[in-house]
Amino acid sequence: MSKSKEEKEAIDFTETLMDFTAKLNEKSKIKKVIGVVSGKGGVGKSLVTSMLASEMSRRGYQTGIMDADITGPSIPKSFGIKKKAFATEAGMMPVETKGGIKVMSINLLLQQDTDPVVWRGPLVGGTVKQFWTDVVWGDLDYLFIDMPPGTGDVPLTVFQSIQVDGIVIITSPQELVSLIVSKAVKMARTMNIPILGVIENMAYYQCHECGTRHTIFGESHIDTVAKEYGLELLARIPINTEIAEGCDSGNIETIETDYFHRTISKIENRKEPIA
Numbered sequence: 001m002s003k004s005k006e007e008k009e010a011i012d013f014t015e016t017l018m019d020f021t022a023k024l025n026e027k028s029k030i031k032k033v034i035g036v037v038s039g040k041g042g043v044g045k046s047l048v049t050s051m052l053a054s055e056m057s058r059r060g061y062q063t064g065i066m067d068a069d070i071t072g073p074s075i076p077k078s079f080g081i082k083k084k085a086f087a088t089e090a091g092m093m094p095v096e097t098k099g100g101i102k103v104m105s106i107n108l109l110l111q112q113d114t115d116p117v118v119w120r121g122p123l124v125g126g127t128v129k130q131f132w133t134d135v136v137w138g139d140l141d142y143l144f145i146d147m148p149p150g151t152g153d154v155p156l157t158v159f160q161s162i163q164v165d166g167i168v169i170i171t172s173p174q175e176l177v178s179l180i181v182s183k184a185v186k187m188a189r190t191m192n193i194p195i196l197g198v199i200e201n202m203a204y205y206q207c208h209e210c211g212t213r214h215t216i217f218g219e220s221h222i223d224t225v226a227k228e229y230g231l232e233l234l235a236r237i238p239i240n241t242e243i244a245e246g247c248d249s250g251n252i253e254t255i256e257t258d259y260f261h262r263t264i265s266k267i268e269n270r271k272e273p274i275a
């Protein structure tokens with residue numbers, strides 16, 4: 001039986017309300033979107049995002065970073081970006097790092113980097129959506145998204161609005177790791193987002209003189225946790241003072257390590273694992 005005009009309008013209206021997907025800016029073409037997530041804050045999500053993007057850029061890929069961590073943006077600082085983003089008729093222009101990575105962050109739009117963003121969830125979610133719809137990313141091979149920490153309504157909005165091809169989960173060794181990973185895994189699986197694997201950050205500190213590994217944040221349970229949730233362990237990153245200094249001095253791009261080979265080959269979807 002055919003539907004009346006009112007019924008059709010009601011269905012269209014409901015579908016519009018239910019459709020959270022946002023349309024990418026028409027001047028942008030992005031081949032792959034990779035989300036970097038963590039079940040809790042302060043585990044090194046931004047650092048991993050910055051280092052993965054830097055490695056991709058060094059390999060010759062056109063790379064971008066969307067700093068979706070609106071209330072705690074740290075990407076511009078770790079790349080030493082001083083310029084502000086500006087708008088054109090086509091949309092907002094991202095700022096390029098010294099190595100040519102395109103970055104968009106709320107910090108590039110605020111007058112003062114130190115201005116706090118004290119917004120409620122919907123406004124934060126809306127801003128991230130705009131980073132997708134209104135930013136002129138141009139042609140990118142990879143866009144990395146530094147996701148808001150946790151598994152609340154903001155990361156949910158981001159996942160609903162943006163077509164993410166895969167996520168990398170970041171954790172650090174501590175008692176609650178299983179719970180934290182399980183939340184991130186559940187969120188991704190509910191949203192049908194492929195999980196590329198898990199990275200354990202701040203896994204240990206290796207003494208320069210004697211080579212002994214110290215587990216500053218406690219013994220790692222990452223192997224057990226990865227197995228429990230069927231995740232691939234992509235990397236175990238030590239506490240590295242060179243990395244911390246690189247972040248603080250805005251030179252993260254210049255720091256080359258071999259920590260991310262496996263993650264990169266996973267993102268590139270190459271079959272052969274690189275140890």
Ligand SMILES: Nc1ncnc2c1ncn2[C@@H]1O[C@H](COP(=O)(O)OP(=O)(O)OP(=O)(O)O)[C@@H](O)[C@H]1O
Pocket residue numbers: 038040041042043044045046047048069072074149201202237238239240241243244245247248
């Ligand atoms: N492996 C590491 N070695 C040394 N310092 C690190 C390491 N990982 C992270 N850090 C430092 O820890 C701090 C927190 O890292 P980062 O900002 O990446 O965490 P985050 O998970 O993004 O935090 P938030 O959730 O608050 O945004 C930074 O100053 C960073 O330089």
